[in-house]
Amino acid sequence: MRSLAELLTHPRADDAPVAFGRDGVHTWVDFTERVEGLSRQLAGRGAAWLVDCTDSFAFAVALFAIARAGAVGWLPPNRQPGTLRDLAAACDGTLRDDPSPEQVQPNRLVLDPLAFRAPASAAALDPRATVLRLFTSGTAGQAKEIPKAWCHLDEVAELERRFGGALAGDARVFSTAPHQHLYGLLFRVLWPLAAGRPFQADPLLHAEELLPRLAEPGASVLAATPAHLRRLTQRGELADLRGRLQAVFSSGGPLPAETAHAIESALGLAPVEVFGSTETGGVATRRQTRSGDPSPAWETLGPVDVRVDPASGCLRVASPFVSVGTEQPDGTLELDMGDRAELHADGRFQLLGRADRLVKIGEKRLALPDMESQLQIHPIVSEAALVDVDRGGDARVAAVLVLSAEGRKLLARDGRRAVAAALAEHLAPNWDRVLLPRVWRIVDSLPRDERGKLPRSALLAVAGERPRGPRILAEQRGEASLRRELEVPDDLAQLEGHFPEHPVVPGVAQLGWVLDAARVLLGRPLRPRAVEVLKFKAALRPGQRAVLEVRADAELAEASRVRFTLATSDGEVASGRIDVDPS
Amino acid sequence: MTDPTLALEIKKLIVEALALEDIAPEEIETSAPLFVEGLGLDSIDALELAMALEEKYGVTVGDDPDENQKIFFSVESLMGFVQKGS
Numbered sequence: 001m002r003s004l005a006e007l008l009t010h011p012r013a014d015d016a017p018v019a020f021g022r023d024g025v026h027t028w029v030d031f032t033e034r035v036e037g038l039s040r041q042l043a044g045r046g047a048a049w050l051v052d053c054t055d056s057f058a059f060a061v062a063l064f065a066i067a068r069a070g071a072v073g074w075l076p077p078n079r080q081p082g083t084l085r086d087l088a089a090a091c092d093g094t095l096r097d098d099p100s101p102e103q104v105q106p107n108r109l110v111l112d113p114l115a116f117r118a119p120a121s122a123a124a125l126d127p128r129a130t131v132l133r134l135f136t137s138g139t140a141g142q143a144k145e146i147p148k149a150w151c152h153l154d155e156v157a158e159l160e161r162r163f164g165g166a167l168a169g170d171a172r173v174f175s176t177a178p179h180q181h182l183y184g185l186l187f188r189v190l191w192p193l194a195a196g197r198p199f200q201a202d203p204l205l206h207a208e209e210l211l212p213r214l215a216e217p218g219a220s221v222l223a224a225t226p227a228h229l230r231r232l233t234q235r236g237e238l239a240d241l242r243g244r245l246q247a248v249f250s251s252g253g254p255l256p257a258e259t260a261h262a263i264e265s266a267l268g269l270a271p272v273e274v275f276g277s278t279e280t281g282g283v284a285t286r287r288q289t290r291s292g293d294p295s296p297a298w299e300t301l302g303p304v305d306v307r308v309d310p311a312s313g314c315l316r317v318a319s320p321f322v323s324v325g326t327e328q329p330d331g332t333l334e335l336d337m338g339d340r341a342e343l344h345a346d347g348r349f350q351l352l353g354r355a356d357r358l359v360k361i362g363e364k365r366l367a368l369p370d371m372e373s374q375l376q377i378h379p380i381v382s383e384a385a386l387v388d389v390d391r392g393g394d395a396r397v398a399a400v401l402v403l404s405a406e407g408r409k410l411l412a413r414d415g416r417r418a419v420a421a422a423l424a425e426h427l428a429p430n431w432d433r434v435l436l437p438r439v440w441r442i443v444d445s446l447p448r449d450e451r452g453k454l455p456r457s458a459l460l461a462v463a464g465e466r467p468r469g470p471r472i473l474a475e476q477r478g479e480a481s482l483r484r485e486l487e488v489p490d491d492l493a494q495l496e497g498h499f500p501e502h503p504v505v506p507g508v509a510q511l512g513w514v515l516d517a518a519r520v521l522l523g524r525p526l527r528p529r530a531v532e533v534l535k536f537k538a539a540l541r542p543g544q545r546a547v548l549e550v551r552a553d554a555e556l557a558e559a560s561r562v563r564f565t566l567a568t569s570d571g572e573v574a575s576g577r578i579d580v581d582p583s
Numbered sequence: 584m585t586d587p588t589l590a591l592e593i594k595k596l597i598v599e600a601l602a603l604e605d606i607a608p609e610e611i612e613t614s615a616p617l618f619v620e621g622l623g624l625d626s627i628d629a630l631e632l633a634m635a636l637e638e639k640y641g642v643t644v645g646d647d648p649d650e651n652q653k654i655f656f657s658v659e660s661l662m663g664f665v666q667k668g669s
Contacts, residue, residue, distance in 0.1 A: 204648065206629065212646040231630055235643075362627045396627075417605035424623070433625035439604060473607045487607070 021201035037116030039068035046092025082429025168219035187223035233262035252363035281321035297348035380407030398439035398463035600635035
């Protein structure tokens with residue numbers, strides 16, 4: 001296979017398929033004439049173009065036209081409006097195939113990459129010139145730019161050498177990986193393009209949408225993310241593809257052994273897991289098989305060199321595909337990936353986990369410190385710490401917050417949900433939705449250890465803490481009363497150890513709910529002096545609904561007694577009176 | 584399409600399957616968008632919700648992306664999907 005820089009110099013049959021979508025097949029002549037047409041539009045009109053395409057064929061046309069015009073394509077890490085706006089501002093124009101009306105920069109040059117055609121002419125591209133800029137994490141402001149020249153992307157020739165032999169020459173390549181990230185860029189677009197295998201052009205959002213497409217006659221290849229593969233294996237149809245689906249690749253996060261084994265059972269071939277990064281490209285691959293080592297070592301790809309830094313214990317990678325790093329004597333670059341690893345004598349390695357606080361969720365990369373700083377600049381936040389929690393399936397971000405005085409005011413007035421909503425809105429312009437915190441915990445101080453550090457285990461303990469109060473379904477205020485409709489959560493923390501076979505809400509927990517409601521009613525901190533005429537008449541169980549009413553004996557400011565009743569539809573659960581200091 | 588029991592059941596399923604905090608099933612509007620605006624669900628939620636619906640109602644998501652977008656638009660559209668499929 002030739003270098004990608006020579007792709008346009010070696011003509012293929014005009015009708016050779018390049019890509020296929022719902023609207024049919026795109027051929028080689030479609031591709032080359034559109035590249036030529038678009039590159040003439042771009043020539044002399046700018047050096048940097050934002051490539052915002054939903055269709056992978058339009059995306060491929062845009063990339064090669066930009067390279068033909070001697071410019072650089074910027075690939076947005078996500079399509080959040082804030083990200084696109086920031087990147088578009090730094091570019092000379094945008095190449096966008098999506099005609100949707102939300103225009104990022106209406107007064108800027110926006111071109112449809114598929115709108116132009118011209119007779120193709122053979123042209124070699126410069127293999128060492130930067131043609132693409134990828135971005136690695138959340139915000140455009142803080143994201144790291146990763147430049148790529150064709151020579152860095154020529155790793156596709158190595159993929160073809162290693163894996164192409166098992167694939168039919170006309171096998172169609174399907175993918176759920178976004179093409180603007182390196183995995184999708186290599187496996188979904190560039191490798192198929194260089195090898196002459198047609199690739200799927202339209203984006204598929206649900207794993208279910210893939211199955212009927214894969215079931216069409218002919219050989220196929222699938223490059224997907226672990227979450228989508230997991231979903232596919234939960235459907236029975238995968239086994240119908242045996243013999244036709246010739247390879248399955250997984251990248252973007254760890255592939256659960258269970259998923260790998262299910263794919264092997266269904267197809268008779270184990271999926272290939274690819275380990276790499278935007279900076280380094282693909283570094284190594286492995287196959288988890290049912291009969292083999294439960295944690296097989298990673299084998300480097302062709303000319304990739306790895307070593308473990310003795311000081312940090314982290315993997316350092318050097319290869320012609322690394323585009324950011326320290327220059328080595330042979331001219332290649334070397335980069336510390338931030339993954340702790342153990343190197344075997346045969347050159348293979350085991351991964352031991354991330355050294356820093358970079359997490360991957362839904363195949364998106366998030367630097368927790370970036371999001372923490374963004375949270376901390378919000379006026380309602382005094383301190384913020386984030387931790388990734390595994391809630392069975394994909395990880396999610398949990399935020400542990402210390403609120404500022406303003407934040408405490410908001411909390412007292414509108415509740416935790418308002419705090420969470422305000423902060424989610426604050427983060428939303430810059431991060432993909434899947435990265436936004438899903439668990440919000442408000443604490444008086446962060447759980448620091450004696451060295452002032454925040455141990456992950458302590459954050460997890462806070463984030464994992466179960467609800468201590470009831471779910472409030474409705475709340476009505478009277479002049480001197482408050483009525484709350486409650487539901488007892490099944491995972492209420494106070495149920496722990498309280499009669500395992502017959503969980504009931506302890507009376508002291510019910511009193512806590514009463515005090516909370518009384519505090520909200522009176523609008524001031526309570527100083528309870530006594531609880532009088534307290535009666536517990538019936539048990540309250542998880543899942544049950546109840547109505548709590550608190551009523552003050554006088555105008556709220558003067559009130560010193562609050563009567564309460566807690567009742568389910570079966571009757572009264574508890575009642576009594578709390579005596580408090582007047583304000 | 585207007586079965587309030589089914590609507591509440593699906594709302595509960597959403598809250599439980601996605602472990603949503605700070606929102607009670609009753610607070611989800613039957614006709615409001617679930618994704619992006621509205622509840623603000625994301626692509627991982629879509630996967631998990633599809634799995635939960637399949638488990639509870641035996642309905643499976645089809646292969647048409649436009650159709651899927653319509654199905655997952657709101658509680659109301661999910662109700663139609665569940666009623667038709669089961």
